[in-house]
Amino acid sequence: MLLSRLARVSQEVAATSARTRKIELLAELFREAEPDDVPIVIPYLAGRLPQGRLGVGWKVLGRPVAPAAAPTLTVREVDALLTELGKVSGPGSQAERARLVGALLGASTEDEQRFLFGLLTGEVRQGALDAVAVEGLARATGAPPAEVRRAVMLAGSLQTVAGALLADGPGALERFRLTVGRPVLPMLAHSASSVAEAVEKLGACAVEEKLDGIRVQVHRDSDTVRVHTRTLDDITDRLPEVTAAARGLEGERFILDGEVISFDDEGRPRSFQETAGRVGSRVDVATAAREVPVSPVFFDVLSVDGRDLLDLPLTERHAELARLVPEPMRVRRTLVSGPGDVGAAEAFLTETLERGHEGVVVKGLDAAYSAGRRGASWLKVKPVHTLDLVVLAAEWGHGRRTGKLSNLHLGARTADGGFAMLGKTFKGLTDAMLTWQTGRLRELAVDESGHVVTVRPELVVEIAYDGLQRSTRYPAGVTLRFARVVRYREDKRPEEADTVETLLAAHPGVRP
Numbered sequence: 219m220l221l222s223r224l225a226r227v228s229q230e231v232a233a234t235s236a237r238t239r240k241i242e243l244l245a246e247l248f249r250e251a252e253p254d255d256v257p258i259v260i261p262y263l264a265g266r267l268p269q270g271r272l273g274v275g276w277k278v279l280g281r282p283v284a285p286a287a288a289p290t291l292t293v294r295e296v297d298a299l300l301t302e303l304g305k306v307s308g309p310g311s312q313a314e315r316a317r318l319v320g321a322l323l324g325a326s327t328e329d330e331q332r333f334l335f336g337l338l339t340g341e342v343r344q345g346a347l348d349a350v351a352v353e354g355l356a357r358a359t360g361a362p363p364a365e366v367r368r369a370v371m372l373a374g375s376l377q378t379v380a381g382a383l384l385a386d387g388p389g390a391l392e393r394f395r396l397t398v399g400r401p402v403l404p405m406l407a408h409s410a411s412s413v414a415e416a417v418e419k420l421g422a423c424a425v426e427e428k429l430d431g432i433r434v435q436v437h438r439d440s441d442t443v444r445v446h447t448r449t450l451d452d453i454t455d456r457l458p459e460v461t462a463a464a465r466g467l468e469g470e471r472f473i474l475d476g477e478v479i480s481f482d483d484e485g486r487p488r489s490f491q492e493t494a495g496r497v498g499s500r501v502d503v504a505t506a507a508r509e510v511p512v513s514p515v516f517f518d519v520l521s522v523d524g525r526d527l528l529d530l531p532l533t534e535r536h537a538e539l540a541r542l543v544p545e546p547m548r549v550r551r552t553l554v555s556g557p558g559d560v561g562a563a564e565a566f567l568t569e570t571l572e573r574g575h576e577g578v579v580v581k582g583l584d585a586a587y588s589a590g591r592r593g594a595s596w597l598k599v600k601p602v603h604t605l606d607l608v609v610l611a612a613e614w615g616h617g618r619r620t621g622k623l624s625n626l627h628l629g630a631r632t633a634d635g636g637f638a639m640l641g642k643t644f645k646g647l648t649d650a651m652l653t654w655q656t657g658r659l660r661e662l663a664v665d666e667s668g669h670v671v672t673v674r675p676e677l678v679v680e681i682a683y684d685g686l687q688r689s690t691r692y693p694a695g696v697t698l699r700f701a702r703v704v705r706y707r708e709d710k711r712p713e714e715a716d717t718v719e720t721l722l723a724a725h726p727g728v729r730p
């Protein structure tokens with residue numbers, strides 16, 4: 219497929235607000251695409267780079283290059299060139315990158331250049347596009363949209379399903395059934411501001427402790443156990459305790475969902491940083507496991523003995539979980555019959571906080587497991603509110619922080635798919651975080667002016683703050699009071715960051 223075709227459709231999709239028209243445009247595009255184009259076309263449409271990071275500075279991109287008169291570039295050629303670009307390193311790499319970018323831009327028409335600028339700087343991000351693409355794909359191939367959605371949810375990748383569908387037609391969906399050994403994206407939660415609000419919304423519900431550890435999905439098929447993170451990375455080798463626990467259970471074939479966390483000698487949870495540090499360390503796992511032992515605590519089960527439980531209501535999945543997993547390895551919960559019984563839910567939250575946990579997750583009893591979704595039937599309630607924001611730029615530090623990118627410019631998502639800066643902070647950053655972020659942010663740099671390095675808006679960071687206040691300095695008309703970094707959220711994509719709208723809704727007293 220020609221890049222010019224993709225660039226035109228991308229522009230048309232962005233220009234129309236009618237969802238049906240977007241779907242039709244994408245269906246047409248998919249009908250023309252070769253299966254091999256799909257892993258490139260889908261991320262490009264959403265403004266994502268399949269390579270993740272390229273290290274191309276704005277200075278390289280900013281140099282004008284005379285455009286080609288007629289379009290000849292294919293999306294696969296562009297992809298191959300960007301892959302090559304991502305690999306350039308060592309002495310002379312700057313010149314080599316400039317040469318490759320020059321060649322790419324010189325072969326592009328004006329429209330294609332505009333598209334590539336948007337893509338490489340991360341300015342065009344169409345978060346909602348993947349959902350529209352699923353519909354377009356269903357239309358293009360004659361597969362039922364609901365089945366395509368379920369396949370995408372189970373494959374954890376729209377590209378993979380799209381490639382299979384375009385190559386083999388609707389029959390290919392069979393391949394994406396829930397299978398032990400093949401991880402699926404976990405179900406996620408929305409937020410509620412109080413237990414009362416959550417119970418009001420959900421009616422009869424289970425209130426579960428919310429453990430601040432690392433989400434794990436554990437697959438066991440007789441002696442084989444695999445442990446995956448929320449982003450589907452395989453971390454089996456780092457967590458021998460989890461493998462041992464799974465092998466110790468009665469069942470032979472199952473998929474469990476839960477949290478891995480480290481408890482101290484008194485049985486209180488250690489800090490998230492300690493658990494995360496343990497899970498993150500790949501070397502000398504045995505020593506790490508002695509110093510910071512972790513335990514799995516399960517709260518859901520997706521499959522048992524070849525039975526797919528995803529569509530069962532929570533109550534039935536709980537019953538299966540209770541049969542399979544003994545009590546200390548299951549999350550604590552209490553059942554609440556509805557708003558009349560909210561006192562029990564509040565008492566459970568208080569007790570959970572006293573035991574050192576961060577809050578509760580309130581879950582509707584009838585709800586199925588929606589893998590990969592932020593389901594409306596799981597509501598988390600945490601007394602300490604934090605925001606997930608995106609790093610837009612960073613400033614070179616002074617004094618002790620010389621040579622390190624320090625002060626972060628923080629952005630929330632806006633309705634048009636962009637980001638609005640809410641303020642800056644360098645508080646809460648440990649030396650290790652400073653070193654890490656300096657390396658990572660340099661890879662994402664697109665421009666440097668004075669002491670400010672502008673980056674592709676990719677990195678999500680969790681921020682604690684004391685309040686919101688009006689400000690004429692910032693584009694959304696508000697800024698954060700006493701913002702400080704809690705942790706980086708590499709498991710989150712910028713599309714999952716908080717929006718200006720939800721922030722304002724959480725502070726009704728502050729009007730920009």
Ligand SMILES: Nc1ncnc2c1ncn2[C@@H]1O[C@H](COP(=O)(O)OP(=O)(O)OP(=O)(O)O)[C@@H](O)[C@H]1O
Pocket residue numbers: 405406407408426427428429430431432433448477517549579598
């Ligand atoms: N009982 C539980 N049920 C579901 N999730 C739980 C539970 N206990 C802890 N968790 C964790 O809480 C997360 C749910 O919150 P959410 O899906 O919104 O992710 P998040 O945005 O990372 O949340 P947070 O930043 O609050 O951890 C899950 O991914 C899981 O890791």
